[in-house]
Amino acid sequence: MPTLPRTLLFVSAERPERFDKAMASGADVVCIDLEDAVHPDRKDAARNAAMAYLLGRAKGNGGGSRLGLRINTSKTLVGLRDVMAIAEAGVHMDVLLVPKAESSHELEAMHAWLPQAFTELVALVETPLGVERATEIAAAARHAAPRLSALMLGGADLSMELGARFDWDGLLSARGRLVNAARAWGLQAWDVPFIAIADEPGLVQETRRVLDMGFDCKAAIHPNQIAPMHGVFQPSQVEILWAKGVCAAAVGGHGAFLYEGRMVDTPLLRRAERILQRAN
Template sequence: MLFVSGEKPERFAKAMAAGADLVCIDLEDAVAPARKEAARADALHWLAQRSAGPAQPAVALRLNAVRTLEGLRDVLALAQTATMPDWILLPKVEAAADVQCIHAWLGARCPSLVALLETPGSIDGAAAIAEAGGPLAALMLGGADLSAELGAQFGWDALLYARARILHAARAADLQAWDVPHIDLQKPESLADETRRVLALGFDCKTAIHPQQIPVIHDAFMPPAERIEWALALRDALPAEGASGAFMFRGGMVDAPVVRNALRILARAGQR
C-alpha cells in the first residue's frame, strides 16, 4: 500500500500509476491542521470522479483519529458522500468500540476497515480490538507513534514485540496484518531486508511512503526461485481429490500445514 498526502491532489494520479496494489489518501499525519478541511474535500471529490476498474489499484482513505473532532468531521463527510473508498484506515484505535462506531455510523456502505495500533494500550488490547467484528479486515502497526510513546528507537528490535502481538491477534481473528512504512528513502536495501523480515513473521502487507519503494517491496515479496519450484512440484504431487493425511515427497513427509505453506508461496508468486 502506497500512502499519498491528502494535501496533494495533483499526486493522486501519479500514486495510482506507481504500481502499488493499494493507494491510501492520507487525511491524518500527512495533512497540516489548517489544511484538513480542504484535503477532505479534495479527497472526496477525487473519489467521486475516479474511474475504478480491474487495472486500477484499490483505494483507501486514512481518516483522522476517531476520538478527535477532525475524525468526526471525516466520518460525517463520508456518510454524506455517494462514493466510498475500498478501504478505510482508522488511526490510533484504542478499543473495539472505535471500530464498531465507524461501522454503525456508515452502516451497510462501510468498506473494509483497518485498525492502526499505535500506543502501548492498543498493543496490549490487540486481541480485543481484533474481535470488533463487522467489516474489520486488518490490524496495522503504527510504528512511529508507538516508538515515540515508548521512548524507543524506531527500529526492528524495539518494534518486534508489537509486531508479534499484532500478528497473533490478527490471525486469531482471521484478519490480515499490515506493517508500518520504512521511512528512510535513502536505504532501499534496509527496506528490502525489513520487508523480508515482516513476511517471515507472517505479515500480509508492507506499506510505502514513496513510489520508489514499490518495486523494492514487490521484489522482496517474490519468493526465491527454488521455493517456487518446490511449491509447484509439491502442488503437482498432491494426492487425488479426497485423499487425506500425510504422504511422501522428495524423501520427506508432507502433511496439511506444509501444503498450505506451499500454496501461500505460489499465491505470493502469482501462480495460484
C-alpha cells in the same frame, strides 16, 4: 476472502496532484491520508480534495490500484468531521483505515455510521493500549466488525508513546504481538513504512524481516519503494516449483504424505498454498 496485498502507498490528501501518480505506482493499495500527513490548519481543504477524488473514481477515473482512505481518529472532532464528510458525499473506498484503534467499539461504529462506504476495514494499532488490546480488536472481525480484514502497525506514534526508537529493535515486540493477534482471528498483518526513502538496502532488509515474521503487507511513503518491496515478496522459482509440487501431490485428499523424501502435513500444505498466493 479479502484480496491479499503486498504493499500500501500513503499519499497526503494535501497533495491531490499526486493522487493519480500514486495510483499508477504499482502499489497494491493506495491510501489517501487525512491524518498524519496533513497539517492541522489544512484538514478541511485536504478532506475536500479526498472526497472529490473518491467521487471522480466512482465515475471511472483513477488507476488500477485499490484505493483506501485513512481518516483521523473518531475520538476527535476532526475525525468525526471525516466520517460526516464520507457519509454526506456518499463515496465508496476499497479500504478504510481507522487510526489509533483501541477497542472493537470504534470498528463497530464505522460499520454503523458508514455501512456503504468501504469494502474492507483496517485497524491501525499504534498506542500501548492498542497493543495490549490487539487480540480484542482482531476478534471484532467475528461479530462487531465483519469487514475487518487486517491489523496494521502504526510505528511512529507507538515508538513515541513507548519512548522507544523507531527502528527494528524498538518495534520488534509490538510486531510480534500484532502478527499473533491478527493470525489468531484469521486476519492479515500489515507493517509500518520504512521511512529512510534513499536507503533501498535497508528497505529490502526490513521487508524481508517482516515477511519472515508473517506480515502480509508493508506500507510505503514513496513510489520508488514499491518495486523493491515487491521483489522481496515475490517467491523464488525454487519456492514456486516446490509449492506447486506439494499442492499437486495433495490432490485427492491425502493426510500426511511424502514429497521429495520429506513428510508434508497440513501446516506445510498451507505454507505451499500461501507461497502460490503470493506468487500470483
